Amino acid sequence: MEQNKDLNQFDIPLAKRTQLNDSNSILKKKLLILSPFFFLLFSLFALRLIKNIEIGSLNNLNFQAQINNDQRILGHLPYAEIPKEKLVLIEPNIEVHIDMRDSLLKMRDEAKKDGIYLVFLSGYRSINLQNEIFYSLKSFRNQTAAQRARVSAPPGYSEHSTGFAIDFGDATQRETDFETEFENTDAFKWLIKNAAKFHFKLSFAKDNRYIDYEPWHWRYEGSIEALKIFEISNRKS
Ligand SMILES: [Zn+2]
Numbered sequence: 001m002e003q004n005k006d007l008n009q010f011d012i013p014l015a016k017r018t019q020l021n022d023s024n025s026i027l028k029k030k031l032l033i034l035s036p037f038f039f040l041l042f043s044l045f046a047l048r049l050i051k052n053i054e055i056g057s058l059n060n061l062n063f064q065a066q067i068n069n070d071q072r073i074l075g076h077l078p079y080a081e082i083p084k085e086k087l088v089l090i091e092p093n094i095e096v097h098i099d100m101r102d103s104l105l106k107m108r109d110e111a112k113k114d115g116i117y118l119v120f121l122s123g124y125r126s127i128n129l130q131n132e133i134f135y136s137l138k139s140f141r142n143q144t145a146a147q148r149a150r151v152s153a154p155p156g157y158s159e160h161s162t163g164f165a166i167d168f169g170d171a172t173q174r175e176t177d178f179e180t181e182f183e184n185t186d187a188f189k190w191l192i193k194n195a196a197k198f199h200f201k202l203s204f205a206k207d208n209r210y211i212d213y214e215p216w217h218w219r220y221e222g223s224i225e226a227l228k229i230f231e232i233s234n235r236k237s
Helices: 002-021 023-070 098-113 127-140 145-149 180-184 186-198 224-229 231-235
Strands: 087-091 094-097 118-122 165-170 200-202 217-220
Touching (some): 087 098, 094 098, 098 118, 098 217, 098 224, 118 186, 165 180, 180 186, 186 200, 224 231
Antiparallel strands (some): 087 094, 165 217, 200 217
């Protein structure tokens, strides 16, 4: 008992002293108790910040997509003019991108072996020439720009200025040149069956929502440069 009494006598002042003198420790205790709430608050803040950044970058992507869409004029995407040094003359009045020449000539030879006679109607066209075609034909045919754009690209917006586009005719049915009826020729049927082997693709198929069906107009996608040029068109057509 005496020992306990001694202990109490010793303990109580010590406890009092601790409580009275160390007000800092009370604050620390409170902080310790509150720390989970602070942590939660901080986490929520951090999450909100991350979410905002994510939404921000999504908005940026949407904005980017809008820019890409806005690049289209009357349904046509913009195309830069090929540098002159990359152009080669493959026959009178027909110039094409040098990367496409071999494949194009090989395709014509292979077609000939099958009794199909492909004619090259139009290859590279300068932006100036496209300008003449677009505006002169428009006034000649009494069409608005939007009507004309269904069948011809505005200057600066034609695949022909890249040197990677080519219009085909059938040597045995020239009356179908630049006409939808070209799709009934043997040449067109042969192209549908074989052109992909030579890296050619129909640019404006029947399901294109912007531009009228052009069975005669094909483009070359057999090089990285060509694929880059037609990337946006292949994503959204
Ligand atoms: Zn064309």
